[in-house]
Amino acid sequence: MKTPVCVVRLPRGPDPHGRGFDPTSPRYLALCPSSLSTSGEADPVALRAEQRARAMMRERFLRCLISMANKKIQFLMYERVTVAAVFGASDIDVLNFQVSDLQTPIGVQTEALIRCQDVISYSFDM
Amino acid sequence: MAMRQTPLTCSGHTRPVVDLAFSGITPFGYFLISACKDGKPMLRQGDTGDWIGTFLGHKGAVWGATLNTDATKAATAAADFTAKVWDAVSGAEVLTLAHKHIVKSVHFTKDSNCLLTGGNDKVIRIYDLNQPEEAPQEIPGHTASIKRALWCHDDKHILSASEDRTVRLWDRNIPEAVKTLSFDTSVSSMEYLADGDVVLITYGKTIAFYNAHSLELIKTIVTPANIHSASLHPEKDFIVAGGDDFKLYKYDYGTSEELESYKGHFGPVHCVRFSPDGELYASGSEDGTLRLWQTAVGKTYGLWKCVLPEDLVSENPELIYPVPAEIKA
Numbered sequence: 001m002k003t004p005v006c007v008v009r010l011p012r013g014p015d016p017h018g019r020g021f022d023p024t025s026p027r028y029l030a031l032c033p034s035s036l037s038t039s040g041e042a043d044p045v046a047l048r049a050e051q052r053a054r055a056m057m058r059e060r061f062l063r064c065l066i067s068m069a070n071k072k073i074q075f076l077m078y079e080r081v082t083v084a085a086v087f088g089a090s091d092i093d094v095l096n097f098q099v100s101d102l103q104t105p106i107g108v109q110t111e112a113l114i115r116c117q118d119v120i121s122y123s124f125d126m
Numbered sequence: 127m128a129m130r131q132t133p134l135t136c137s138g139h140t141r142p143v144v145d146l147a148f149s150g151i152t153p154f155g156y157f158l159i160s161a162c163k164d165g166k167p168m169l170r171q172g173d174t175g176d177w178i179g180t181f182l183g184h185k186g187a188v189w190g191a192t193l194n195t196d197a198t199k200a201a202t203a204a205a206d207f208t209a210k211v212w213d214a215v216s217g218a219e220v221l222t223l224a225h226k227h228i229v230k231s232v233h234f235t236k237d238s239n240c241l242l243t244g245g246n247d248k249v250i251r252i253y254d255l256n257q258p259e260e261a262p263q264e265i266p267g268h269t270a271s272i273k274r275a276l277w278c279h280d281d282k283h284i285l286s287a288s289e290d291r292t293v294r295l296w297d298r299n300i301p302e303a304v305k306t307l308s309f310d311t312s313v314s315s316m317e318y319l320a321d322g323d324v325v326l327i328t329y330g331k332t333i334a335f336y337n338a339h340s341l342e343l344i345k346t347i348v349t350p351a352n353i354h355s356a357s358l359h360p361e362k363d364f365i366v367a368g369g370d371d372f373k374l375y376k377y378d379y380g381t382s383e384e385l386e387s388y389k390g391h392f393g394p395v396h397c398v399r400f401s402p403d404g405e406l407y408a409s410g411s412e413d414g415t416l417r418l419w420q421t422a423v424g425k426t427y428g429l430w431k432c433v434l435p436e437d438l439v440s441e442n443p444e445l446i447y448p449v450p451a452e453i454k455a
Contacts, residue, residue, distance in 0.1 A: 011170070031198060
């Protein structure tokens with residue numbers, strides 16, 4: 001009777017949170033140029049200023065998402081679509097927004113996911 | 127002592143896997159991309175099947191996927207009428223190429239500068255990736271959907287397979303096909319091997335090999351089941367094929383003899399490819415999984431480990447005994 005070949009472990013499956021492409025992997029570090037525009041130069045002052053600006057913008061965006069919670073938002077989307085909905089939450093990669101009471105021309109959707117790549121802009125009263 | 131093949135199952139897709147492709151060998155190993163009807167193609171480490179990332183962005187089933195030789199770029203063809211080019215290191219979408227119908231096939235030139243696309247609008251297109259806003263070069267001629275379009279002969283020629291039951295050889299500078307092969311039935315798959323200038327075409331239960339310049343028949347092998355895809359080993363020792371009966375078949379290329387068949391998938395096998403080093407082959411199935419199979423069963427490679435009988439008795443705790451039932455990662 002044949003013995004089955006042994007394996008050290010099974011292949012690793014996808015991470016349920018996020019899309020992968022680990023930025024700490026050796027391949028990423030070797031091949032992905034830094035997205036900071038000043039990183040090529042030797043000027044640490046400019047680099048720090050840019051990093052500070054980026055951190056500030058990111059913080060502002062995250063605070064904006066927090067302040068949107070449970071507020072009525074107008075979404076302007078492609079194909080001249082404007083819809084209103086009550087904002088719930090965003091996923092970690094900002095790919096989808098979870099909304100409630102989505103007002104569409106064909107009715108009100110109690111719960112819905114809006115694909116972020118379809119959104120051009122959104123506005124709300126603070 | 128003969129060993130029994132232990133396929134490695136890569137799960138993660140939620141719908142049938144319809145296409146897969148390997149990259150060349152890079153300093154970081156080689157990679158595998160899988161196209162799936164769930165619209166989310168995945169990149170995996172080629173020798174272990176470990177998931178690296180998922181390319182998110184398509185809005186429909188992905189019918190074709192490919193990597194460039196050094197695995198820095200990926201391209202996908204989808205039912206959302208677009209082909210997309212991706213950065214295969216960061217996973218970011220680089221380009222969206224709009225088409226007029228479902229796109230089925232994508233292929234990079236060796237220098238990654240041009241992308242060949244083909245699909246249900248029956249036109250072969252060549253995109254210059256350095257000038258993506260420019261209109262692509264179009265090669266009409268097929269009278270039904272294009273299933274697959276490949277560069278060959280150092281990217282000077284194109285081979286295309288269509289539902290119009292023909293395989294055509296094109297020179298990109300000439301509007302009419304240089305050569306045409308006609309079949310009585312649909313061609314299910316086509317592969318090109320530069321080394322040896324061989325085209326592998328599958329249709330019905332037949333695997334056929336042709337000279338890629340003259341399109342003269344070299345040999346055919348008839349299998350027990352309808353074959354959806356077959357692949358020739360880089361050193362041309364073996365052919366592996368899979369199709370409707372869920373099994374993987376392995377043939378000796380020289381003698382056309384069936385060497386082995388393997389059960390494992392729970393649905394028809396849609397695509398089979400040898401790795402660039404020939405040490406393993408990957409299969410994608412209707413059951414939503416990819417499986418990796420050893421070419422030389424029992425050899426230590428990737429996650430497989432050759433264990434001598436004495437070590438088996440000493441109960442090495444690091445090793446897993448594969449059980450016949452399905453194990454999901």
